[in-house]
Amino acid sequence: xxxxxxxxxxxxxxxxxxxxxxxxxxxxxxxxxxxxxxxxxxxxxxxxxxxxxxxxxxxxxxxxxxxxxxxxxxxxxxxxxxxxxxxxxxxxxxxxxxxxxxxxxxxxxxxxxxxxxxxxxxxxxxxxxxxxxxxxxxxxxxxxxxxxxxxxxxxxxxxxxxxxxxxxxxxxxxxxxxxxxxxxxxxxx
Amino acid sequence: xxxxxxxxxxxxxxxxxxxxxxxxxxxxxxxxxxxxxxxxxxxxxxxxxxxxxxxxxxxxxxxxxxxxxxxxxxxxxxxxxxxxxxxxxxxxxxxxxxxxxxxxxxxxxxxxxxxxxxxxxxxxxxxxxxxxxxxxxxxxxxxxxxxxxxxxxxxxxxxxxxxxxxxxxxxxxxxxxxxxxxxxxxxxxxxxxxxxxxxxxxxxxxxxxxxxxxxxxxxxxxxxxxxxxxxxxxxxxxxxxxxxxxxxxxxxxxxxxxx
Numbered sequence: 001x002x003x004x005x006x007x008x009x010x011x012x013x014x015x016x017x018x019x020x021x022x023x024x025x026x027x028x029x030x031x032x033x034x035x036x037x038x039x040x041x042x043x044x045x046x047x048x049x050x051x052x053x054x055x056x057x058x059x060x061x062x063x064x065x066x067x068x069x070x071x072x073x074x075x076x077x078x079x080x081x082x083x084x085x086x087x088x089x090x091x092x093x094x095x096x097x098x099x100x101x102x103x104x105x106x107x108x109x110x111x112x113x114x115x116x117x118x119x120x121x122x123x124x125x126x127x128x129x130x131x132x133x134x135x136x137x138x139x140x141x142x143x144x145x146x147x148x149x150x151x152x153x154x155x156x157x158x159x160x161x162x163x164x165x166x167x168x169x170x171x172x173x174x175x176x177x178x179x180x181x182x183x184x185x186x187x188x189x
Numbered sequence: 190x191x192x193x194x195x196x197x198x199x200x201x202x203x204x205x206x207x208x209x210x211x212x213x214x215x216x217x218x219x220x221x222x223x224x225x226x227x228x229x230x231x232x233x234x235x236x237x238x239x240x241x242x243x244x245x246x247x248x249x250x251x252x253x254x255x256x257x258x259x260x261x262x263x264x265x266x267x268x269x270x271x272x273x274x275x276x277x278x279x280x281x282x283x284x285x286x287x288x289x290x291x292x293x294x295x296x297x298x299x300x301x302x303x304x305x306x307x308x309x310x311x312x313x314x315x316x317x318x319x320x321x322x323x324x325x326x327x328x329x330x331x332x333x334x335x336x337x338x339x340x341x342x343x344x345x346x347x348x349x350x351x352x353x354x355x356x357x358x359x360x361x362x363x364x365x366x367x368x369x370x371x372x373x374x375x376x377x378x379x380x381x382x383x384x385x386x387x388x389x390x391x392x393x394x395x396x397x398x399x400x401x402x403x404x405x406x407x408x409x410x411x412x413x414x415x416x417x418x419x420x421x422x423x424x425x426x427x428x429x430x431x432x433x434x435x436x437x438x439x440x441x442x443x444x445x446x447x448x
Contacts, residue, residue: 020257023257024257027253027256027257028253031247031248031252031253032245032246032247032248033240033241033243033245034240035245035246035247035248036240036243036244036245036246037240037243039246040243048248049248049249049252052248052252052256053252053255053256054301054302054305056256056257057256057298057299057301057302058302060295061298061299061302070230070233071230071233071234072234074237074241075233075234075237078237078240078241079233079237081240082237082240083309084305086205087305087309087312090312090316091308091312127241128241128242128244131238131241131242132242134238134242135238135239135242141430142430146204146236146239147239149204149205149206150204150205150236150239150240151239153205154206155206155208155320156201156206156208157323159206166395166396166397166398166410166431167397168382168397168398168399168408168431169395169397169398169430169431171201172382172398172429172430172431173430174200174201174204174206175197175200175201176429176430178200178201178203178204178232178235178236179200181232181235181236181238181239182200182231182232182235184235184238185231185234185235185238
Protein backbone atom coordinates (compact mmCIF):
# COMPACT_ATOMS: atom_id res chain seq x y z
CA UNK A 1 0.00 0.00 0.00
CA UNK A 2 1.35 3.48 -0.79
CA UNK A 3 1.37 6.02 1.99
CA UNK A 4 0.54 9.69 1.95
CA UNK A 5 2.50 10.04 5.18
CA UNK A 6 5.62 9.09 3.25
CA UNK A 7 4.67 11.09 0.19
CA UNK A 8 4.31 14.24 2.32
CA UNK A 9 7.60 13.80 4.10
CA UNK A 10 9.04 16.73 2.15
CA UNK A 11 7.35 19.30 4.40
CA UNK A 12 9.62 19.12 7.44
CA UNK A 13 12.86 19.16 5.38
CA UNK A 14 11.47 22.31 3.73
CA UNK A 15 10.68 23.74 7.18
CA UNK A 16 14.30 23.01 8.12
CA UNK A 17 15.33 25.29 5.23
CA UNK A 18 13.20 28.07 6.72
CA UNK A 19 10.24 27.66 4.33
CA UNK A 20 7.32 29.30 6.14
CA UNK A 21 4.84 28.08 3.50
CA UNK A 22 5.85 24.48 4.20
CA UNK A 23 5.49 25.21 7.91
CA UNK A 24 1.94 26.46 7.36
CA UNK A 25 1.18 23.42 5.20
CA UNK A 26 2.49 21.12 7.93
CA UNK A 27 0.28 22.92 10.46
CA UNK A 28 -2.78 22.61 8.22
CA UNK A 29 -2.10 18.94 7.52
CA UNK A 30 -1.25 17.68 10.99
CA UNK A 31 -2.64 20.10 13.60
CA UNK A 32 -6.01 18.28 13.73
CA UNK A 33 -4.38 14.94 14.56
CA UNK A 34 -1.97 16.50 17.06
CA UNK A 35 -4.73 18.54 18.75
CA UNK A 36 -6.91 15.41 19.05
CA UNK A 37 -3.96 13.58 20.64
CA UNK A 38 -3.31 16.41 23.11
CA UNK A 39 -6.97 16.66 24.04
CA UNK A 40 -6.94 12.91 24.70
CA UNK A 41 -3.84 13.23 26.90
CA UNK A 42 -4.62 16.47 28.73
CA UNK A 43 -8.40 16.48 28.81
CA UNK A 44 -8.80 20.22 28.41
CA UNK A 45 -8.64 22.56 25.45
CA UNK A 46 -6.57 25.33 27.05
CA UNK A 47 -3.65 23.06 27.90
CA UNK A 48 -3.96 21.22 24.60
CA UNK A 49 -3.71 24.49 22.65
CA UNK A 50 -0.72 25.65 24.66
CA UNK A 51 1.11 22.37 24.07
CA UNK A 52 0.13 22.32 20.38
CA UNK A 53 1.73 25.73 19.99
CA UNK A 54 4.87 24.53 21.79
CA UNK A 55 4.93 21.47 19.54
CA UNK A 56 5.03 23.52 16.36
CA UNK A 57 7.59 25.91 17.82
CA UNK A 58 9.78 22.90 18.57
CA UNK A 59 9.13 21.51 15.09
CA UNK A 60 10.26 24.85 13.63
CA UNK A 61 13.40 25.09 15.75
CA UNK A 62 14.35 21.40 15.57
CA UNK A 63 13.30 20.58 12.00
CA UNK A 64 16.93 19.94 11.05
CA UNK A 65 17.02 16.96 13.40
CA UNK A 66 14.21 15.20 11.47
CA UNK A 67 15.56 12.13 9.64
CA UNK A 68 13.17 10.67 7.06
CA UNK A 69 15.13 7.40 7.09
CA UNK A 70 14.19 6.83 10.73
CA UNK A 71 10.48 7.52 10.36
CA UNK A 72 7.71 9.59 8.83
CA UNK A 73 7.22 13.26 9.57
CA UNK A 74 3.78 12.69 11.05
CA UNK A 75 5.34 10.22 13.50
CA UNK A 76 8.07 12.77 14.31
CA UNK A 77 5.49 15.47 15.04
CA UNK A 78 3.31 13.06 17.05
CA UNK A 79 6.33 12.06 19.15
CA UNK A 80 7.05 15.71 19.97
CA UNK A 81 3.41 16.42 20.84
CA UNK A 82 3.00 13.27 22.93
CA UNK A 83 6.21 13.91 24.86
CA UNK A 84 5.22 17.50 25.59
CA UNK A 85 1.67 16.47 26.44
CA UNK A 86 2.84 13.89 28.97
CA UNK A 87 5.31 16.42 30.47
CA UNK A 88 2.45 18.88 30.89
CA UNK A 89 0.21 16.17 32.34
CA UNK A 90 2.82 15.32 34.94
CA UNK A 91 3.89 18.87 35.75
CA UNK A 92 0.39 20.11 36.41
CA UNK A 93 -0.74 16.92 38.07
CA UNK A 94 -3.72 16.89 35.77
CA UNK A 95 -3.80 13.15 36.26
CA UNK A 96 -5.40 13.51 39.68
CA UNK A 97 -7.87 16.04 38.31
CA UNK A 98 -8.79 13.65 35.53
CA UNK A 99 -9.39 10.85 38.02
CA UNK A 100 -11.60 13.17 40.03
CA UNK A 101 -13.45 14.02 36.88
CA UNK A 102 -13.80 10.38 35.80
CA UNK A 103 -16.99 9.84 33.98
CA UNK A 104 -17.35 13.45 32.92
CA UNK A 105 -17.47 13.66 29.18
CA UNK A 106 -15.32 16.37 27.71
CA UNK A 107 -17.29 18.31 25.17
CA UNK A 108 -15.18 18.97 22.14
CA UNK A 109 -16.43 20.60 18.99
CA UNK A 110 -15.51 18.15 16.29
CA UNK A 111 -16.49 20.36 13.38
CA UNK A 112 -13.25 19.67 11.62
CA UNK A 113 -12.56 22.41 9.13
CA UNK A 114 -9.83 20.84 7.07
CA UNK A 115 -7.44 23.16 5.28
CA UNK A 116 -5.75 20.30 3.46
CA UNK A 117 -6.74 19.60 -0.11
CA UNK A 118 -9.69 17.32 -0.83
CA UNK A 119 -7.36 14.61 -2.18
CA UNK A 120 -5.12 14.81 0.90
CA UNK A 121 -8.11 14.66 3.19
CA UNK A 122 -9.51 11.61 1.43
CA UNK A 123 -6.18 9.77 1.71
CA UNK A 124 -5.77 10.74 5.37
CA UNK A 125 -9.31 9.58 6.13
CA UNK A 126 -8.68 6.26 4.38
CA UNK A 127 -5.52 5.82 6.40
CA UNK A 128 -7.33 6.63 9.62
CA UNK A 129 -9.90 3.96 8.85
CA UNK A 130 -7.10 1.48 8.10
CA UNK A 131 -5.29 2.43 11.33
CA UNK A 132 -8.46 1.96 13.37
CA UNK A 133 -9.01 -1.44 11.76
CA UNK A 134 -5.45 -2.39 12.72
CA UNK A 135 -5.99 -1.20 16.32
CA UNK A 136 -9.27 -3.10 16.49
CA UNK A 137 -7.36 -6.32 15.79
CA UNK A 138 -5.43 -5.94 19.05
CA UNK A 139 -6.82 -8.00 21.95
CA UNK A 140 -8.59 -5.62 24.34
CA UNK A 141 -6.25 -6.33 27.26
CA UNK A 142 -3.21 -5.44 25.14
CA UNK A 143 -4.86 -2.31 23.72
CA UNK A 144 -5.85 -1.07 27.18
CA UNK A 145 -2.32 -1.54 28.54
CA UNK A 146 -0.86 0.31 25.54
CA UNK A 147 -3.35 3.16 25.83
CA UNK A 148 -2.67 3.63 29.54
CA UNK A 149 1.05 3.93 28.81
CA UNK A 150 0.67 6.09 25.72
CA UNK A 151 -2.13 8.48 26.61
CA UNK A 152 -1.68 8.65 30.40
CA UNK A 153 2.07 8.15 30.63
CA UNK A 154 1.71 5.40 33.24
CA UNK A 155 4.68 3.18 34.09
CA UNK A 156 4.52 -0.63 34.03
CA UNK A 157 3.95 -0.77 37.78
CA UNK A 158 1.29 1.96 37.67
CA UNK A 159 -0.57 0.04 34.96
CA UNK A 160 -0.19 -3.14 37.01
CA UNK A 161 -1.75 -1.34 40.00
CA UNK A 162 -4.52 0.22 37.91
CA UNK A 163 -5.51 -3.08 36.27
CA UNK A 164 -4.78 -5.19 39.35
CA UNK A 165 -2.75 -7.54 37.16
CA UNK A 166 0.73 -8.94 37.85
CA UNK A 167 3.56 -6.76 36.57
CA UNK A 168 4.89 -9.56 34.34
CA UNK A 169 1.50 -9.98 32.72
CA UNK A 170 1.23 -6.26 31.98
CA UNK A 171 4.75 -6.16 30.55
CA UNK A 172 4.11 -9.14 28.30
CA UNK A 173 0.83 -7.67 27.07
CA UNK A 174 2.48 -4.39 26.15
CA UNK A 175 5.32 -6.16 24.34
CA UNK A 176 2.89 -8.35 22.39
CA UNK A 177 0.69 -5.36 21.55
CA UNK A 178 3.69 -3.37 20.33
CA UNK A 179 4.86 -6.27 18.18
CA UNK A 180 1.44 -6.44 16.56
CA UNK A 181 1.42 -2.68 15.96
CA UNK A 182 4.88 -2.97 14.39
CA UNK A 183 3.64 -5.77 12.12
CA UNK A 184 0.65 -3.66 11.08
CA UNK A 185 2.94 -0.69 10.42
CA UNK A 186 4.21 -2.39 7.27
CA UNK A 187 0.82 -1.66 5.69
CA UNK A 188 1.34 2.09 6.23
CA UNK A 189 4.86 2.39 4.86
CA UNK B 190 21.22 -10.01 27.13
CA UNK B 191 20.28 -11.11 23.58
CA UNK B 192 19.28 -8.82 20.70
CA UNK B 193 15.75 -10.18 21.01
CA UNK B 194 15.62 -9.13 24.65
CA UNK B 195 16.91 -5.66 23.79
CA UNK B 196 14.22 -5.43 21.12
CA UNK B 197 11.56 -6.35 23.68
CA UNK B 198 12.81 -3.46 25.82
CA UNK B 199 12.74 -1.27 22.68
CA UNK B 200 9.02 -2.04 22.37
CA UNK B 201 8.41 -0.80 25.92
CA UNK B 202 10.74 2.16 25.45
CA UNK B 203 8.80 3.33 22.39
CA UNK B 204 5.63 3.61 24.45
CA UNK B 205 7.45 5.20 27.38
CA UNK B 206 7.00 2.20 29.67
CA UNK B 207 10.57 0.90 29.96
CA UNK B 208 12.02 1.13 33.46
CA UNK B 209 14.98 3.51 33.96
CA UNK B 210 17.33 0.51 34.18
CA UNK B 211 15.94 -0.98 30.97
CA UNK B 212 16.19 2.41 29.26
CA UNK B 213 19.82 2.79 30.30
CA UNK B 214 20.76 -0.71 29.15
CA UNK B 215 18.97 -0.17 25.84
CA UNK B 216 20.69 3.18 25.17
CA UNK B 217 24.09 1.60 25.75
CA UNK B 218 23.28 -1.27 23.40
CA UNK B 219 21.79 0.92 20.66
CA UNK B 220 25.04 2.84 20.42
CA UNK B 221 26.67 -0.28 19.03
CA UNK B 222 23.83 -2.16 17.30
CA UNK B 223 22.37 -0.84 14.03
CA UNK B 224 19.80 -3.65 13.76
CA UNK B 225 18.32 -2.95 17.20
CA UNK B 226 18.33 0.79 16.37
CA UNK B 227 16.29 0.01 13.25
CA UNK B 228 13.83 -2.06 15.29
CA UNK B 229 13.60 0.68 17.93
CA UNK B 230 12.80 3.24 15.19
CA UNK B 231 10.11 0.92 13.80
CA UNK B 232 8.51 0.63 17.25
CA UNK B 233 8.69 4.42 17.64
CA UNK B 234 6.83 4.80 14.34
CA UNK B 235 4.37 1.99 15.15
CA UNK B 236 3.27 3.47 18.48
CA UNK B 237 2.11 6.64 16.72
CA UNK B 238 -0.67 4.56 15.13
CA UNK B 239 -2.47 5.01 18.46
CA UNK B 240 -2.61 8.76 17.72
CA UNK B 241 -3.16 8.40 14.00
CA UNK B 242 -6.38 6.50 14.65
CA UNK B 243 -7.94 9.42 16.55
CA UNK B 244 -10.57 11.57 14.86
CA UNK B 245 -8.87 14.92 14.11
CA UNK B 246 -10.15 17.96 15.99
CA UNK B 247 -9.64 21.40 14.47
CA UNK B 248 -7.80 23.78 16.82
CA UNK B 249 -9.14 27.35 16.98
CA UNK B 250 -8.25 29.52 13.99
CA UNK B 251 -6.49 32.12 16.14
CA UNK B 252 -4.06 29.45 17.29
CA UNK B 253 -2.95 28.97 13.69
CA UNK B 254 -2.33 32.69 13.45
CA UNK B 255 -0.24 32.65 16.60
CA UNK B 256 1.74 29.63 15.49
CA UNK B 257 2.60 30.61 11.96
CA UNK B 258 2.73 34.35 12.61
CA UNK B 259 0.46 34.84 9.63
CA UNK B 260 -1.04 37.90 11.25
CA UNK B 261 2.11 39.92 10.67
CA UNK B 262 2.19 39.04 6.98
CA UNK B 263 -1.47 39.92 6.58
CA UNK B 264 -0.89 43.27 8.26
CA UNK B 265 1.88 44.13 5.83
CA UNK B 266 -0.28 43.24 2.85
CA UNK B 267 -3.13 45.30 4.27
CA UNK B 268 -0.83 48.26 4.85
CA UNK B 269 0.36 48.12 1.25
CA UNK B 270 -3.22 48.08 0.01
CA UNK B 271 -4.30 50.97 2.23
CA UNK B 272 -1.43 53.32 1.47
CA UNK B 273 -0.83 52.41 -2.19
CA UNK B 274 2.40 53.07 -4.11
CA UNK B 275 2.85 56.62 -2.84
CA UNK B 276 3.32 55.42 0.71
CA UNK B 277 5.45 52.40 -0.15
CA UNK B 278 8.01 53.47 2.46
CA UNK B 279 5.38 53.21 5.16
CA UNK B 280 4.54 49.64 4.15
CA UNK B 281 8.26 48.82 4.00
CA UNK B 282 8.79 50.29 7.46
CA UNK B 283 5.82 48.32 8.72
CA UNK B 284 7.22 45.16 7.14
CA UNK B 285 10.63 45.72 8.77
CA UNK B 286 9.04 46.45 12.11
CA UNK B 287 6.87 43.32 11.91
CA UNK B 288 9.78 41.19 10.71
CA UNK B 289 11.83 42.35 13.72
CA UNK B 290 8.86 41.81 15.96
CA UNK B 291 8.39 38.32 14.49
CA UNK B 292 12.04 37.43 15.04
CA UNK B 293 11.84 38.71 18.60
CA UNK B 294 8.75 36.57 19.18
CA UNK B 295 10.48 33.55 17.65
CA UNK B 296 13.60 34.11 19.78
CA UNK B 297 11.42 34.32 22.90
CA UNK B 298 9.65 31.10 21.94
CA UNK B 299 12.99 29.36 21.40
CA UNK B 300 14.15 30.49 24.85
CA UNK B 301 10.87 29.30 26.38
CA UNK B 302 11.36 26.02 24.55
CA UNK B 303 14.88 25.63 26.00
CA UNK B 304 13.59 26.43 29.47
CA UNK B 305 10.76 23.95 29.02
CA UNK B 306 13.20 21.24 27.87
CA UNK B 307 15.41 21.84 30.92
CA UNK B 308 12.41 21.69 33.23
CA UNK B 309 11.32 18.44 31.58
CA UNK B 310 14.81 16.99 32.10
CA UNK B 311 14.73 18.00 35.78
CA UNK B 312 11.32 16.35 36.17
CA UNK B 313 12.56 13.23 34.37
CA UNK B 314 15.57 12.96 36.67
CA UNK B 315 13.36 13.51 39.72
CA UNK B 316 11.04 10.75 38.53
CA UNK B 317 13.96 8.43 37.81
CA UNK B 318 15.26 9.14 41.29
CA UNK B 319 11.84 8.32 42.75
CA UNK B 320 11.65 5.11 40.72
CA UNK B 321 15.12 4.06 41.84
CA UNK B 322 14.01 4.76 45.39
CA UNK B 323 10.95 2.57 44.87
CA UNK B 324 13.11 -0.18 43.40
CA UNK B 325 15.43 0.06 46.37
CA UNK B 326 12.43 -0.20 48.71
CA UNK B 327 11.19 -3.23 46.76
CA UNK B 328 14.58 -4.96 46.94
CA UNK B 329 14.77 -4.17 50.65
CA UNK B 330 11.30 -5.67 51.12
CA UNK B 331 12.36 -8.79 49.23
CA UNK B 332 15.47 -9.09 51.36
CA UNK B 333 13.31 -8.66 54.45
CA UNK B 334 11.02 -11.40 53.15
CA UNK B 335 14.00 -13.73 52.88
CA UNK B 336 15.44 -12.84 56.26
CA UNK B 337 12.33 -12.48 58.39
CA UNK B 338 11.86 -14.88 61.30
CA UNK B 339 8.23 -15.40 60.24
CA UNK B 340 9.10 -16.22 56.64
CA UNK B 341 7.94 -19.67 55.60
CA UNK B 342 9.53 -21.70 52.87
CA UNK B 343 7.70 -23.93 50.43
CA UNK B 344 9.63 -26.28 48.18
CA UNK B 345 8.22 -26.98 44.73
CA UNK B 346 9.53 -30.16 43.13
CA UNK B 347 10.09 -30.88 39.44
CA UNK B 348 7.37 -33.01 37.89
CA UNK B 349 7.31 -35.48 35.01
CA UNK B 350 7.85 -32.87 32.26
CA UNK B 351 10.83 -31.31 34.07
CA UNK B 352 12.11 -33.65 36.78
CA UNK B 353 15.32 -31.65 37.35
CA UNK B 354 13.42 -28.41 37.96
CA UNK B 355 12.67 -27.03 41.39
CA UNK B 356 11.54 -23.84 43.08
CA UNK B 357 11.64 -22.31 46.50
CA UNK B 358 8.94 -19.97 47.78
CA UNK B 359 9.75 -17.51 50.56
CA UNK B 360 6.40 -16.45 51.94
CA UNK B 361 5.74 -13.64 54.40
CA UNK B 362 2.27 -14.52 55.75
CA UNK B 363 1.68 -11.19 57.50
CA UNK B 364 2.53 -9.10 54.45
CA UNK B 365 0.83 -11.62 52.14
CA UNK B 366 3.71 -11.52 49.68
CA UNK B 367 6.31 -13.96 48.45
CA UNK B 368 9.51 -14.22 46.45
CA UNK B 369 9.87 -17.33 44.30
CA UNK B 370 13.17 -18.65 42.89
CA UNK B 371 12.98 -21.18 40.05
CA UNK B 372 15.92 -23.32 38.95
CA UNK B 373 16.57 -25.78 36.12
CA UNK B 374 13.37 -25.01 34.23
CA UNK B 375 13.65 -25.50 30.45
CA UNK B 376 13.61 -22.24 28.44
CA UNK B 377 10.11 -21.38 27.28
CA UNK B 378 9.29 -20.94 23.57
CA UNK B 379 8.72 -17.38 22.29
CA UNK B 380 4.97 -17.85 22.09
CA UNK B 381 4.71 -19.34 25.60
CA UNK B 382 5.02 -18.05 29.15
CA UNK B 383 5.40 -19.92 32.39
CA UNK B 384 2.55 -19.16 34.77
CA UNK B 385 2.57 -19.65 38.53
CA UNK B 386 -0.71 -20.80 40.05
CA UNK B 387 -1.86 -20.64 43.65
CA UNK B 388 -4.40 -23.24 44.62
CA UNK B 389 -6.58 -21.72 47.34
CA UNK B 390 -10.24 -22.60 47.16
CA UNK B 391 -12.01 -24.05 44.16
CA UNK B 392 -10.05 -22.55 41.31
CA UNK B 393 -6.35 -21.93 40.73
CA UNK B 394 -5.44 -18.25 40.82
CA UNK B 395 -2.72 -16.75 38.65
CA UNK B 396 0.23 -15.36 40.61
CA UNK B 397 2.10 -14.08 37.56
CA UNK B 398 3.81 -15.04 34.34
CA UNK B 399 7.54 -15.26 33.73
CA UNK B 400 10.18 -16.26 31.22
CA UNK B 401 13.10 -18.53 31.92
CA UNK B 402 16.62 -17.59 30.84
CA UNK B 403 19.48 -20.01 31.49
CA UNK B 404 17.16 -22.23 33.50
CA UNK B 405 16.47 -19.67 36.22
CA UNK B 406 13.82 -17.08 37.08
CA UNK B 407 12.67 -15.03 40.06
CA UNK B 408 9.30 -13.41 40.62
CA UNK B 409 7.70 -11.40 43.41
CA UNK B 410 4.07 -12.01 44.24
CA UNK B 411 1.89 -9.49 46.09
CA UNK B 412 -1.64 -9.73 47.52
CA UNK B 413 -1.49 -13.43 48.22
CA UNK B 414 -4.47 -15.17 49.82
CA UNK B 415 -4.05 -15.62 53.58
CA UNK B 416 -1.45 -18.30 54.11
CA UNK B 417 -3.82 -20.76 55.76
CA UNK B 418 -5.91 -20.81 52.59
CA UNK B 419 -3.01 -21.65 50.30
CA UNK B 420 -3.12 -25.34 49.59
CA UNK B 421 -0.51 -25.69 46.88
CA UNK B 422 1.49 -23.90 44.19
CA UNK B 423 2.19 -25.12 40.68
CA UNK B 424 3.63 -23.92 37.38
CA UNK B 425 2.29 -24.63 33.87
CA UNK B 426 3.38 -23.52 30.42
CA UNK B 427 0.69 -21.34 28.83
CA UNK B 428 0.14 -19.11 25.78
CA UNK B 429 2.30 -15.98 25.86
CA UNK B 430 1.07 -13.44 28.42
CA UNK B 431 -0.80 -15.98 30.53
CA UNK B 432 -4.40 -17.15 30.77
CA UNK B 433 -7.21 -16.83 33.29
CA UNK B 434 -7.22 -20.55 34.11
CA UNK B 435 -4.68 -23.30 33.35
CA UNK B 436 -5.14 -24.85 29.91
CA UNK B 437 -3.34 -28.08 30.83
CA UNK B 438 -2.18 -30.19 33.75
CA UNK B 439 1.45 -30.61 32.69
CA UNK B 440 2.92 -29.17 35.86
CA UNK B 441 6.60 -28.27 35.68
CA UNK B 442 7.03 -27.77 39.43
CA UNK B 443 4.49 -28.25 42.16
CA UNK B 444 4.36 -28.33 45.93
CA UNK B 445 1.89 -28.43 48.78
CA UNK B 446 1.86 -25.51 51.17
CA UNK B 447 1.58 -27.63 54.34
CA UNK B 448 1.11 -24.48 56.47
